[in-house]
Amino acid sequence: MSQNHAAHTAHVGPWVIDTREIGHRAGSSRAYTRSAPAPTGFGLDMIKVPEGDPVQLDLLAESVVEGVLVSGTAVATLAGECVRCLDSISDEVEVEVRELFAYPDSATDVSTDDDEVERVVHDLIDLEPVVRDAMLLSLPSAPLCSPDCQGLCSGCGVKWAELAPDHTHETIDPRWAALQEQLGGTEEEK
Known part of the structure; x- marks a missing residue:
């Protein structure tokens, strides 16, 4: 293995997909089922995925003309406190993920701002920000232990x-x- 290849693959972890495994030919795809540890910040003040707890990823990465389309689900266990009584609560969150990661110098890459679409960087896709954002948007800002908590x-x-x-x-x-x-x-x- 060349030194360049070894340095390149060193960044691959449970949150990262190497697009070379899929190929750049439109229509090729690969399924990914893996568990990734939740990093810091996977939640809100009162409810979150505890750091290091597993996030189950079940994804399909499809090569398309402009990049790689990643779709599927992410599931994790939440821990937090009821905003009314401060009792501990636990729940499961499942979110749908669907994101286009644009190839460098593609028409999508050139025609969009950096924050409009995710990018394939050095043949790698970092799933963590996409999954984190989807989870944050699905969490209740005021979690309750029960709807009738007084x-x-x-x-x-x-x-x-x-x-x-x-x-x-x-x-x-x-x-x-x-x-x-x-x-x-x-x-x-x-």
Whole structure:
């Protein structure tokens, strides 16, 4: 193996596809089924794919005139916290992936901005940004442990589901607090 080839293939990992395996002839394709470790940042503040956890990729890479079309699914387990009660939650996310990676100097490469379409770089396709973006767009910005979660009592911080139905906290309007002190306490104390 030449030194150039060894350096070139050193970048290939579970998130990377080497397009030389597919060929540049339009119509040729190859299926990929693999597990890739989730990097940092695969989620939002309250819910994410934990770093290092597996992301299952089931993809088809097809050579087309302008580049390589990658389509398929990515599945991962999510971990996070309910935004209402802060209980731990776990869920599975499955996203559809469909992205064109343009060949260098193709009409698509030349006619689009860098952020409009992904690119094939040194015969390699990096799937991580495409899968990460698809997952981020599918995640709830306010995850819940259940749709009817009542959250926490703002007075004592206990979950509403664990409190009696008649649970209350006496709140005194601060404008009346001074008057109450003058009169000698609350009605209950008299």
